[in-house]
Amino acid sequence: MADAIISEQDIINAICMEQAHTHTVQPEDVEVELLYDDEAGFSAEVHIGRQIHVLTSFQMIQSIRFWIEHVLHEDPYATGLNLLLDREEGIIAAVH
Numbered sequence: 001m002a003d004a005i006i007s008e009q010d011i012i013n014a015i016c017m018e019q020a021h022t023h024t025v026q027p028e029d030v031e032v033e034l035l036y037d038d039e040a041g042f043s044a045e046v047h048i049g050r051q052i053h054v055l056t057s058f059q060m061i062q063s064i065r066f067w068i069e070h071v072l073h074e075d076p077y078a079t080g081l082n083l084l085l086d087r088e089e090g091i092i093a094a095v096h
Contacts, residue, residue: 003094003095003096004094004095005089005092005093005094005095006064006081006092006093006094006095007089007092008034008089008090008091008092010067011034011060011063011064011091011092011093012032012034013027013067014063014064014066014067014068014071015030015032015044015046015055015060015063016028016030016032017063017066017067017070017071018062018063018066018067019032019046019048019053019063021066023048025048025049029048029049030046030047030048031046031047031048032044032045032046032047033045034060034090034091036085036091041057042057042060042083042085042091043055043056043057043060044059044060057083060083061081061083061093064076064081064093065077065081079095079096080095080096081093081094081095081096082094082096
């Protein structure tokens with residue numbers, strides 16, 4: 001996979017897919033809010049039914065790798081991924 005940017009919506013979709021797979025629910029049953037804090041960094045709050053899970057940046061990247069493998073049909077470990085905060089685009093991932 002060449003250098004690219006993964007949009008905030010695709011990151012949310014990736015987390016929904018991976019969490020649905022992990023918890024054996026449908027992706028549409030998963031709600032995700034991406035978060036950034038100057039001290040804590042990136043995280044995601046995931047709601048599945050009445051349960052709330054907080055994902056670390058590492059877990060977010062693992063979800064993106066799941067998405068790369070299952071949606072883009074690419075090798076998810078062939079490239080590096082960095083989460084970035086963009087003023088206009090929100091939370092994005094740089095693929096390099």
